Amino acid sequence: MRRLALVLALLALSAAQRSCGPEGLQKFYAKIREFAESDDNPFKDEVDEQDQAISRLESRIGIIFAEADKAVNQAEKYAQVLDNLEAQVEGIEGTGCEVGEFNCGDGFTCIDKVLVCDKHNDCKDGYDESEGVCFNPFETDSVWIGTFITDSCTTRQPQNMKLTITDAHPQDYLHSDVSVTAAIYLEASNFGEHVEANFRLHGDYYFGTRQMVFQPPEDDRLGIIIQYDGHHSRDATGWVVRESSLEKCAEIIFHRQ
Known part of the structure; x- marks a missing residue:
């Protein structure tokens, strides 16, 4: 029965588009909206339930995004703390290389500073040509x-x-x-x-x-x-x-x- 009502509504909409013209079509849409919101609409309860479900879903999505933002901010803070600690350790212990040398990031391989960012990989993993190193x-x-x-x-x-x-x-x-x-x-x-x-x-x-x-x-x-x-x-x-x-x-x- 509900499917039949839906089919009839679609047929009525198609007929209105062909014969009513712009003004008549606007009046037709107004009638449809009035019917949709009235108690005579057999689907009104289902539509209301769907609206409520969508509202609950939007609320849950908002909570998820808020939690995600918190997680990202915490991760950035932790990354900053780790960077600070790493910088302090390097400042105390040094890089493990002689003056004028560059550590390849593995803790023991050192190359001359003139080989860094010269467009040739001199560290095994290419660390000396990486974006983070070649940053001014x-x-x-x-x-x-x-x-x-x-x-x-x-x-x-x-x-x-x-x-x-x-x-x-x-x-x-x-x-x-x-x-x-x-x-x-x-x-x-x-x-x-x-x-x-x-x-x-x-x-x-x-x-x-x-x-x-x-x-x-x-x-x-x-x-x-x-x-x-x-x-x-x-x-x-x-x-x-x-x-x-x-x-x-x-x-x-x-x-x-």
Whole structure:
């Protein structure tokens, strides 16, 4: 009986489309909606039950997505904690390789830093050419704010510095490092005197050591080395170093804006 009613409704709809025209068809649709919502509709109870079932299903799906979002956020937090721990361990124990060498990620294979990101796989699994390794955090137009932690060598004794990367491009002849140009702004207030200074820096970012090395911009021959740990793309530790001995005489914590 219900199937017959449905067939008759479909036939009526087809006839209305052929003969009623736009205005008549709108009136016909209005009648159908009125009938569907009335108590005379034999399917009304089933439709109401289906609407309730759909509402319950939507509610359950919403709960599932909310739980999934929580799980993803927790996983990201755990991943960040693990990255922090790994970075701290590497900072304490080192990479297990000599100065100027790169660890292939297996704990014992070391290659020269100039072989890293040179478009040839030198580690067995190609780790030295992977996307995570061949990533330059000091890209063009990036801005880094540095806070001085210690300083036993600069004459201005600044509290903060602003480092703006104005250009970063691969070397034409050596793919293992990136040529970087930057502008640095220093600000210091000591003994009631406010000092500001601007410099232009030139240097290189080395994929194999994850170090940004800036040449000394002044006659005091103090350069800047910034160490990226490979885990925190927006944070790095830097030092002011004496060119002659590479002695670290000031420490700076950098954060990317």
